[in-house]
Amino acid sequence: MSFRLLIIEDDYALAQMLAMHFEDEGYEVGTAQTCAEAVESLNSEACDLVLLDQQLPDGEGIDLLAAIVEQDADLPIVMMTGAHDLDLAIRAIKCGAFDFVHKPVAIEPLQNTIEKALQHRRLAREVQALQSEARHPVSTAELVGRCDAMLTVSKEIALCSASHANVLITGESGTGKEVVANLIHHHSGLPGPFVAVNCAAIVDTLLESELFGHEKGAFTGAVARKIGKFELAKDGTLFLDEIGEMALPLQAKLLRVLQERSFERVGGNQRLSSNARIIAATNRDLNAEVRARQFREDLLYRLNVVTIELPPLRRRDGDLPLLIGALVEKIARNIHKPIPLVTPEAMGLLTTYDWPGNVRELENTLTQAMVHARKDVLTPDLFHLGVGNAATMSTETGELDERRICRSLDRVEAEHIQQVLDYTGGHKGNTCRILDISRPALDRKIRKYELRVPD
Numbered sequence: 244m245s246f247r248l249l250i251i252e253d254d255y256a257l258a259q260m261l262a263m264h265f266e267d268e269g270y271e272v273g274t275a276q277t278c279a280e281a282v283e284s285l286n287s288e289a290c291d292l293v294l295l296d297q298q299l300p301d302g303e304g305i306d307l308l309a310a311i312v313e314q315d316a317d318l319p320i321v322m323m324t325g326a327h328d329l330d331l332a333i334r335a336i337k338c339g340a341f342d343f344v345h346k347p348v349a350i351e352p353l354q355n356t357i358e359k360a361l362q363h364r365r366l367a368r369e370v371q372a373l374q375s376e377a378r379h380p381v382s383t384a385e386l387v388g389r390c391d392a393m394l395t396v397s398k399e400i401a402l403c404s405a406s407h408a409n410v411l412i413t414g415e416s417g418t419g420k421e422v423v424a425n426l427i428h429h430h431s432g433l434p435g436p437f438v439a440v441n442c443a444a445i446v447d448t449l450l451e452s453e454l455f456g457h458e459k460g461a462f463t464g465a466v467a468r469k470i471g472k473f474e475l476a477k478d479g480t481l482f483l484d485e486i487g488e489m490a491l492p493l494q495a496k497l498l499r500v501l502q503e504r505s506f507e508r509v510g511g512n513q514r515l516s517s518n519a520r521i522i523a524a525t526n527r528d529l530n531a532e533v534r535a536r537q538f539r540e541d542l543l544y545r546l547n548v549v550t551i552e553l554p555p556l557r558r559r560d561g562d563l564p565l566l567i568g569a570l571v572e573k574i575a576r577n578i579h580k581p582i583p584l585v586t587p588e589a590m591g592l593l594t595t596y597d598w599p600g601n602v603r604e605l606e607n608t609l610t611q612a613m614v615h616a617r618k619d620v621l622t623p624d625l626f627h628l629g630v631g632n633a634a635t636m637s638t639e640t641g642e643l644d645e646r647r648i649c650r651s652l653d654r655v656e657a658e659h660i661q662q663v664l665d666y667t668g669g670h671k672g673n674t675c676r677i678l679d680i681s682r683p684a685l686d687r688k689i690r691k692y693e694l695r696v697p698d
Contacts, residue, residue, distance in 0.1 A: 247288070247290045249281065250262055285513075291361060292320070304322060388565060413551070434479070438481050438482065440453060474515060476519040477519060480520045482523075483521065485524065501546075556605065570606050571585065571613070668697050
């Protein structure tokens with residue numbers, strides 16, 4: 244991996260000597276002789292470290308240091324000065340300099356300092372990326388099954404893991420699309436992390452910033468530079484969940500990134516590169532979306548190099564007992580409880596239900612049952628299946644029916660929205676489509692009624 248250094252030094256001979264040395268060491272090097280040139284260079288091209296002189300023709304390095312740190316607090320800066328000024332050294336470190344060196348510059352100690360600074364920057368980026376990856380651990384419980392459709396999926400995962408081609412995963416909500424994406428990444432051997440973005444969970448105005456990052460001051464509320472998901476997933480996998488929810492203008496920008504393998508942060512003009520493999524997922528028919536002019540055909544071609552179609556749970560004949568067993572073991576580990584016994588009556592109830600919410604609904608249902616189980620046995624009374632079940636369970640007498648009828652309109656609306664949120668597993672895009680309301684309207688009602696959004 245090549246790093247780019249920017250040497251800001253008004254002594255042309257010294258700047259060229261340092262540039263030649265570090266180019267021989269394999270670095271990309273840029274130079275600037277004034278504060279103005281330095282600012283122009285930083286705005287036009289990304290760099291990984293700044294070597295900054297204190298005395299410049301149009302200003303002092305310490306002031307430029309403060310300005311650079313304000314824009315990018317993670318960029319390591321090594322200050323240089325010909326004066327042995329302890330106060331200046333302390334000020335520089337307090338302002339955010341990584342280190343402080345004196346002239347005449349000794350190459351070997353300077354190179355050691357630069358290597359330490361770059362290692363620090365690399366580790367900070369890796370920690371940031373790993374924090375994102377940690378939220379998406381590899382799991383296979385959701386894919387347990389022996390039906391023909393799941394055997395085909397397993398073969399496709401193996402084939403995709405052997406290449407770095409873009410993949411489009413299709414299937415209904417809750418079928419395990421992110422699990423498949425994570426498995427492909429896990430077995431691909433890519434050096435970078437798995438970074439996921441839910442395109443349906445972020446409003447269009449913020450999704451661009453989430454993908455590409457932004458510069459400080461790019462828009463109201465942008466108080467600091469933000470590293471985007473493309474930058475974090477540079478040599479790994481970027482998973483774009485619910486890609487069909489992406490607005491057309493942003494689709495055009497995504498297409499450009501896939502074509503050029505470079506992008507700019509929002510509000511910036513530095514060209515950044517990314518070799519991330521793209522795995523996209525959708526529960527929509529993108530070909531129909533193309534015909535309806537809601538999705539770009541050229542973007543679909545770029546994403547749809549390999550397609551994996553996940554079957555809904557109702558079509559996975561014979562898989563439910565195996566899947567329930569695997570999920571029960573997984574949930575037991577997560578909630579720190581013994582693995583329970585599923586009674587034959589409970590298994591019969593679970594295997595005859597249609598599971599419109601697919602594996603996600605099944606897992607949520609099993610989790611609720613295991614949390615409420617008083618013994619390590621899952622019995623039929625622990626399972627309340629279906630969206631309308633909570634409303635109909637209590638309608639045993641006319642008195643209860645009357646209480647249900649005499650509810651306020653707000654209460655009816657709140658209960659219905661909560662039921663749909665539970666049904667979709669908290670998927671706001673699907674919830675909006677079922678309720679036929681906009682995303683802002685849904686968010687307002689969630690706040691108004693203090694509703695619970697499932698994870």
